[in-house]
Amino acid sequence: MKSWKQIVLSLLIIGVAAGGWYVYKSKQTMVAEQAPAANGAPRSGSSARSAPLVVVEPAQEQTINNRLTAIGSASAQSTVSVTPYSSGYLTRLYVKAGDEVREDDPIAELDSETETIAVEKAKVALKDAEMARQRIEKLRATNTATEVQSVAAELAVANARLALQDAELALKRRTLRAPISGIVGILPVNVGNYVTAQTPIARIDDRSKVLIDIWVPERFAPQIRVGQPLTAESTAFPGTIHDGQINAVDNMLDEASRTLHVRAEVPNTDDQLRAGMSFSVTLLFPGDRYPSVNPLAVQWGADGAYIWRIEGDKAQKVMVRIVQRNADSVLIDAPIKPGDLIVTEGVQTVRDGAPVQIKNRDSVAKDAPKSGEQAE
Secondary structure (H helix, E strand, C coil): CCHHHHHHHHHHHHHHHHHHHHHHHHHHHHHHHHCCCCCCCCCCCCHHHHCCEEEEEECEEEEECCEEEEEEEEEEEEEEEECCCCCEEEEEECCCCCCEECCCCEEEEECCHHHHHHHHHHHHHHHHHHHHHHHHHHHHHCCCCCHHHHHHHHHHHHHHHHHHHHHHHHHHCCEEECCCCEEECCCCCCCCCEECCCCCCEEEEEEEEEEEEEEEEHHHHHHCCCCCEEEEEECCCCCCEEEEEEEEEEEEEECCCCEEEEEEEEECCCCCCCCCCEEEEEEECCCEEEEEECHHHCEEECCEEEEEEEECCEEEEEECEEEEECCCCEEEECCCCCCCEEEEECHHHCCCCCECEECCHHHHHHCCCCCCEECC
């Protein structure tokens, strides 16, 4: 190759290299101008471009632990299974299923021939003892009978009278009577059956009120009191709310489930409710109030959960403790007041103490903070 060609090629390579170096230095200078200064403040002319754009929502306030709903089963206020005092054949039934009875109304009757004979024999024995006593009294008036004979005659009369009462009681017990007022259930026996003292003749339910057994979580246990009002809704009658109150509270919690056994009492004046029905029982409490924020606002770091609160036009990092997560909100324990502006979008670009631009400032100003809402 001739020397002049080599010179031209060398000059061309040098020119291309110089041009590339110029472009590289120009880009480096632009980056340096756009970078923040050492003290963290933006360089002149770049303040508006460096403040990140964020979306905020005002913090709310909600109440939790103010409502308890539990499912329970109902039982009658009183339930009695009527059984005979002794064995025998069932000779008569005075009631049928569904009948309403009053206390001491007859329910059924057993054969009573033996008891009737025993009553008559006791009457004869009592009459004989009284006549013997009268003879002794006449003899005693003439000092023919001794005092010992007189006392023995009195004792015989007393024993005969007790024997008669015992026989009359046995005869009376052959008729079974209702121990309480209520409604008779389905009878498990028929006339002619041989029954014993363990045979149930009838079941009587006093359902003027129904009792509902529920189990309350441990955190509500200190707030439960006898007489506390409540509402109950039966699965059989959806939409119908029955007012009631706490009837009884157990004296200890179940160690396995950490729940407290509570019994609710609901009036049944129209006799619609039955033992065995399922109920949804609701109790209201004062509850605890906590700030609530949008779930998107909660971030996590090495020290735990935090949110960004806007004060003026700057972001402030606030550490929080999660109290409860709901579908559309998170309840937190933090120094947050209702109405505080919390960053929900653009959280990745926010820095503590750095300025921000609020994208939805106008719409947020129109939204009034909602406090006291119930958290499910």
